[in-house]
Amino acid sequence: MAQPAAVRGEHGTHFLVAAYGIQGHLNPARALARRLAAIDGATATLSVPLFGHRRMFPSSSPDDQEVSDGVIHYAPFSDGQDDGSWPTGSGDETARRRRASCDSLSAVVRRLAAAGRPVTCVVCTLNMPTVVQVARAHGLPLAVYWIQPATVLVAYYHYFHGHGDGGIAAHAADPAYEATLPGLRRPMRMGRDMPSFLADDATGTGDDLSQMIVRGFREMFEQMDDEEVIMKPCMVLVNTFEALEETALEAIRPYLGGVFAIGAPVVPLAGAGEDQAIHLFAQDEEKRYMAWLDAQPPKSVVYVSWGSLLTYSERQAEEILRGIRRLNLPYLWVVRREGRSPEVDRLLLATAAAVPEGMVVEWCDQVRVLSHPSVACFVTHCGWNSTLEAVACGVPAVAAPSWSDQPVNAHLLAEEWGVAVRAEREADGVLTGAELARCVELAVGSGDMATAIAASSRAWKERVREAVAAGGPSERSLRSFVKRVQELEFLRSN
Incomplete structure (x- = not known):
């Protein structure tokens, strides 16, 4: 205190x-x-x-x-x-x-x-x-x-220094357009990799x-x-x-x-102390969710969190639960009470009774969760803090970006570092249950992609530990x- x-x-x-x-x-x-x-x-x-x-x-x-x-x-x-x-x-x-x-x-x-x-x-x-x-x-x-x-710093710098009006805006209506920025190894695709605020500005569609x-x-x-x-x-x-x-x-x-x-x-x-983070949301269930994780088999839990700002519509919550049921794996899902609708509340209550092998919490200590040996996969919105934490903890990810720098972060996770599968949202921004299940199975299943992602995750975890x-x-x-x-x-x- x-x-x-x-x-x-x-x-x-x-x-x-x-x-x-x-x-x-x-x-x-x-x-x-x-x-x-x-x-x-x-x-x-x-x-x-x-x-x-x-x-x-x-x-x-x-x-x-x-x-x-x-x-x-x-x-x-x-x-x-x-x-x-x-x-x-x-x-x-x-x-x-x-x-x-x-x-x-x-x-x-x-x-x-x-x-x-x-x-x-x-x-x-x-x-x-x-x-x-x-x-x-x-x-x-x-x-x-x-x-x-x-990578986002490079994008913003060049957007405001000649590449915005001079190139990106001219092709902004084409989601497949690839913007080549000085020094970057790969071009940034307008509709997929560009920071959302720049894409909105280039097209004039931002709120x-x-x-x-x-x-x-x-x-x-x-x-x-x-x-x-x-x-x-x-x-x-x-x-x-x-x-x-x-x-x-x-x-x-x-x-x-x-x-x-x-x-x-x-x-x-070692020696850094225990006081690593501030949490602006209550963690009343901390002992309960950590004890629950302790009871799960190694690399079995699907952890789902979309950060501290995004909320879930009723349809999005339904789709995530469909995907989790389809996987038939234990899950830990963070759904903040702040901004949660009564419809989502009722859905979560019904799910808790019908699907007891999972747990929904309002907030959690994410690094403790990602460091737990029972966690197999992280379904993430790709905020930069979450992105770094996933890589540092060596947890394979399903990247489901929404806005701001998140599309770039998803690109880095999936294409630059090879530690994630990128999920595709529908036109209205909803991640369907079928797509969620498909991506988790690719990321941590028995196929070649999962094997490659696991190896990359271990390698990057070690490199980050060396860096810090x-x-x-x-x-x-x-x-x-x-x-x-x-x-x-x-x-x-x-």
Whole structure:
């Protein structure tokens, strides 16, 4: 349990890591902050919007401006909508929330300085242009923490630097069009591999939220190009490993001065401690689902989770259950209560009585589940955190992407690394039970593809463990970044 942080003088390099307070941004940002704080001469504070902070620390007092877990500090800021609601994409609301974020985060920077812990470098997760404004206002160096794969960084960079209007948009109506981007080994197919927000932008079919996100990305890249950016050349930390994306990393380095592959450990390491992740959703069934996994045969369980944002329609829930019944294997399925319809609730209750060999939970510790010897296959939405966790734990996957970077991640899993079977959704986005069953059977059945996937999964698991080991490439890259920041700090102070 975190306690109110004591006000005390601290010296050395102090990183302020700013992130959105949602599961997919929070955990990589927190892992980065804790790793920075473990480096001699460095400390770190994590700052997320107030709603997310309160979910992280529900027992803290509303008056607490800062808490500490003994390793890093947590100092929330207000984004002008402290109930956690999603932005609508309207210009007036965006401007209001931006002003609120800038004012509140600036107050955090001033308060930390007054407490004797001045910020010396700001790090922000992707698509937070307001944080760049705050860093500039306070004369602070800034680095971007790219929490998607380097391949997606390449796609966004080139889309905003001549390949969008110049090529991709001209062929956007053709889903089979293959966009060739500088340095990438394979072209990106418009209707299959391209980040969904870029495909929507190229075709002009994006909704208000999609358009707002693309505007944010565009502005972020403009800021990264700006000669007035405090840290130049622009520093980018990428949550990936050299071994996984060597080609993409080499492709983007000529354009962005400082690119560091600092992939955060997603598997517990010796001496790393047990406090590896924050969960924004209740895990009341943790003892029950772990005990249930213990009772299952090795490599028998199909684990299904579509992350912290996507919800299930009644038809999609029915199709997943059809697929599971068709497989006749034990299953563990994560269905968050948040956003769950009464129809899905009734369906799950009926299924629990009719299919007792499975278990439905509201949330789980995914790394613990994927590390369990009874888990055979991971049916995933292909969020980047889930993608890394599947590879690090050596679990074959069925890749069923939906939006954002997920199509790229599915491509990497299935075609670059050979550790997954890619599932095809219907035109309305539904993954049918027949397709789910077909893909699971290919991934972990008795055929040649399953044999090849198992071998690739074991090989990549070992390579990731080597990358995140103490003193390994990931740690060396992070230390190189810190050294670069400290050199800049020395130059600025002299």
